[in-house]
Amino acid sequence: MDAPRKDIHNSDIPALCRACEARHRGVCGALSADQLVSLNKQSTRKRIDSGVELIGETQQTDSYANIISGVVKLTKMMADGRQQIVGLQFAPDFLGRPFRSDSGITADAATEVNICSFPRTTIERMIRDTPMLEHKLLEQTLKELDEARDWMLTLGRKTASEKVASFLYLIATHVNPEMDEGSVSFELPLTRSDIADFLGLTIETVSRQMTKLRKDGVILIRNNRKVEVPDLTRLAERASH
Amino acid sequence: MDAPRKDIHNSDIPALCRACEARHRGVCGALSADQLVSLNKQSTRKRIDSGVELIGETQQTDSYANIISGVVKLTKMMADGRQQIVGLQFAPDFLGRPFRSDSGITADAATEVNICSFPRTTIERMIRDTPMLEHKLLEQTLKELDEARDWMLTLGRKTASEKVASFLYLIATHVNPEMDEGSVSFELPLTRSDIADFLGLTIETVSRQMTKLRKDGVILIRNNRKVEVPDLTRLAERASH
DNA sequence: AGCGCGGTTTGATCAAAGTCAAGGCGGGAA
DNA sequence: TTCCCGCCTTGACTTTGATCAAACCGCGCT
Numbered sequence: 001m002d003a004p005r006k007d008i009h010n011s012d013i014p015a016l017c018r019a020c021e022a023r024h025r026g027v028c029g030a031l032s033a034d035q036l037v038s039l040n041k042q043s044t045r046k047r048i049d050s051g052v053e054l055i056g057e058t059q060q061t062d063s064y065a066n067i068i069s070g071v072v073k074l075t076k077m078m079a080d081g082r083q084q085i086v087g088l089q090f091a092p093d094f095l096g097r098p099f100r101s102d103s104g105i106t107a108d109a110a111t112e113v114n115i116c117s118f119p120r121t122t123i124e125r126m127i128r129d130t131p132m133l134e135h136k137l138l139e140q141t142l143k144e145l146d147e148a149r150d151w152m153l154t155l156g157r158k159t160a161s162e163k164v165a166s167f168l169y170l171i172a173t174h175v176n177p178e179m180d181e182g183s184v185s186f187e188l189p190l191t192r193s194d195i196a197d198f199l200g201l202t203i204e205t206v207s208r209q210m211t212k213l214r215k216d217g218v219i220l221i222r223n224n225r226k227v228e229v230p231d232l233t234r235l236a237e238r239a240s241h
Numbered sequence: 242m243d244a245p246r247k248d249i250h251n252s253d254i255p256a257l258c259r260a261c262e263a264r265h266r267g268v269c270g271a272l273s274a275d276q277l278v279s280l281n282k283q284s285t286r287k288r289i290d291s292g293v294e295l296i297g298e299t300q301q302t303d304s305y306a307n308i309i310s311g312v313v314k315l316t317k318m319m320a321d322g323r324q325q326i327v328g329l330q331f332a333p334d335f336l337g338r339p340f341r342s343d344s345g346i347t348a349d350a351a352t353e354v355n356i357c358s359f360p361r362t363t364i365e366r367m368i369r370d371t372p373m374l375e376h377k378l379l380e381q382t383l384k385e386l387d388e389a390r391d392w393m394l395t396l397g398r399k400t401a402s403e404k405v406a407s408f409l410y411l412i413a414t415h416v417n418p419e420m421d422e423g424s425v426s427f428e429l430p431l432t433r434s435d436i437a438d439f440l441g442l443t444i445e446t447v448s449r450q451m452t453k454l455r456k457d458g459v460i461l462i463r464n465n466r467k468v469e470v471p472d473l474t475r476l477a478e479r480a481s482h
Numbered sequence: 483a484g485c486g487c488g489g490t491t492t493g494a495t496c497a498a499a500g501t502c503a504a505g506g507c508g509g510g511a512a
Numbered sequence: 513t514t515c516c517c518g519c520c521t522t523g524a525c526t527t528t529g530a531t532c533a534a535a536c537c538g539c540g541c542t
Binding site: 074076078079080082083084086087097103105131134135137138141142144145146148149150151152153155156157158197199200240 | 315317319320321323324325327328338344346372375376378379382383385386387389390391392393394396397398440441481
């Protein structure tokens, strides 16, 4: 609803950047050395400010990208302004939708985001040449489908406090993968308003449930963004996992 | 929660069935004649009664299938019994999850269902041999992901009456594809209880909203299952599409 | 016909989350 | 420092949908 924002900072890093290469390996794997070099030649590293739109009304999907750092939110909006975040993407997720451009989703940087992007044509040619790449893509898509369906259960059947606990648990475990108990501390990548749009709640309800979790000793709120979870298991219980 | 049900009727149709072949073309496409014959040789047609579990606790995912007719519901359940339908699959969708078995979803026949199933090994070998098959799979997965995300908006941000209207609109347009206005009549593939689990509501609320839509002249209810929509556009408005 | 049963509708009441309205807190600019 | 602005929290009240309870309806059975 704001004025179109397009201030993507292209930091003009030389085309062949080693950091990107590492990410390409991580996400795409199975590319030949030749392909990797050619991908790097055509890739550009970009830093995107929090809040800037990556894909949507103002920004065409003429490129694909790997997320190097930061969090991207995928949002669906209704005509009257109600909106729902339908997915969060973290590094090293692949960004941009193959073989389909619209689907009514916009992608915005939730935090400051670094991506490594390359032109649509490059990646699509590589997909044709390398079945393994398509296989990787299928795997990421299946992962996203699983996540979407998990979240449908949260949206449809959990109470407000379970929802907020579920969100915190999601972030906590994403910050420290392969951790499912003990103590974690992390920075929330979303504002209260984003959290509300992710959970299908209002900001007031999110706030109230956060203070309730704090008063019950399940979490500590250092400042609005920084949260500490002394016992992940207890949080998981609150989320009804 | 009921006793395990396993009464799948294998109707012992000879392995090579023409009806199935048609479906294989529809879903998988791009198979060579040889592959198609071999697929048909190993495929079995099955009729499954409404309510029977296809994939889940009691039934292993040792096979894949094409849906020939009927509706399959994908359900996620919480420990305390709350459940959410996370997807509906119609003919000619592909059923069964490649490269992953669990993910906590069960698939049940919502109506009487006819499927054409073949062993896991067969389809996985073919996928390795035929990149185009994997491409088709990716396309169906992307379609399911889109649907899931559409539904997340419905679950998170719509009111009860918008939800019910959205559901009816979904079924109406699925029964008659490429129709988006005028009059339609159809049979609901789900009970009120299933509809409630799909919409994240209770059966009472679903019922009340249905009668409201009826009283407002948006729908006619012939009997519990049969519904007529005189004007699809009006239904779409009620759904806030 | 009368009975019973599952699924559905309807009504009365209640609780959870939304809305409206203040106020607080923190960080940046003057 | 002080002010300001955005974001967050808190409180009072309202609304939506859940819960509890009863009746209804179509249908197969005896």
